[in-house]
Amino acid sequence: MSLDHGFDPILFDLDGTVIDTVNLIRESHRHAVRTVLGREFSDERLVANVGRPLLEQMEAFSPPHADELYRVYREWNHAHTAELIAPYEGITPLLEQLTAAGRTLGLVTSKTRDAVDLAFASLPIGRYFGVVISAEDSTRHKPDPEPVRAALAGLGRTAEGGCYVGDSPFDIQAGQGAGVVTIAVTWGFFGRADLDAVRPDIVCETAAALGQVLLGTR
Template sequence: MKINTLLFDLDGTLINTNDLIIASFTHTLGQYYPEKYSREDIIGFIGEPLVESFASVDEERAEEMVEVYRKHNVENHDLLVTEYEGVFETIKTLQENGFKLAIVTSKMRNTVEMGLKLTNLDQFFDVVVTVDDVENPKPNPEQLNKAMEQLGSSPEQAMMVGDSQFDIQAGKNAGVKTAAVSWSIKGRDFIEKQNPDYLLENMADLLDILGVK
């Protein structure tokens, strides 16, 4: 069956929030554990729900740390977020060619909407499934299944596109094709080892994979 549905992660895939995420983690961890966590440690947290990241640091104060992170993240959002090369044009082309598009992200809805609006990508996505909408975020397939249900699609028709191991694992768990982006902050070698079906050098590579002229 032909792919007609694309499920996209947001951060690190469509929009470059790496500087913002690292700055927000650095700010928060520096407040509670000065000089204990390196940039490499922080990169290891990227892609999983915030509460899980901070629970691994300090289970008792995890919720409190999440609030500190989110305040910093929202206040600095528009200063530090940019769009990856080729993303806008590719998403626009996919929509014009009748593909069903959804965002599937571990972020909360308010910051998802901020990022989509800032990069003008909001016009292309009628379905957005955030961490607020499910009991079990990625790598559990619940978010992907919810997006496919809202789009009227099946796993045979869908592909998950993301930058972290959680995206690729969620895609495999949902029984959909997977595409990883080579610009993942976790590194090309790391993301290749997750064995995605496709590795994208530029978002426009999707058009070739899907046979879009």
């Protein structure tokens, strides 16, 4: 399917792209760093590696304390998911619209399966996705292309006509490696400059703009 008709299949990142977990994740990091390391980091430093697997994010804070940070993070995060998770305006209707238009959707996240299930229990959007690739489903993780390739394989599709939509530079790099068109969205964890630096094919600043790109109606 050419760009004139939008994209199919359409792969999405989860956190910061489909669901607003910005507060949840930032505050989970803050709690873990404060509890385990007794330190206060800037918001920017707390979320600098969001999009990579959680244990790798904890290793970036403190290699010797990574396991303890991981445990404390997950305990706080899971206890506060229902309270702090939120939908992004316009995204659930867009998923509905894409599904109605016959597009095949998939999800590629670095979250573990239990955390994905917890998010879907609060925001019931799991049914839109024909495949969900979580941390357990690949040996390498974003920015490596393997999880994006796994999603395409799970859908029985190739990269042709496909795209990957994400809010982090790691998403864009993973999509580029897998050979799909990369679409960066600016409403998540990372700013425009961080995203432009990895040269996504397309940048969208609103759900409406994303919808036009994905359906080829712009």
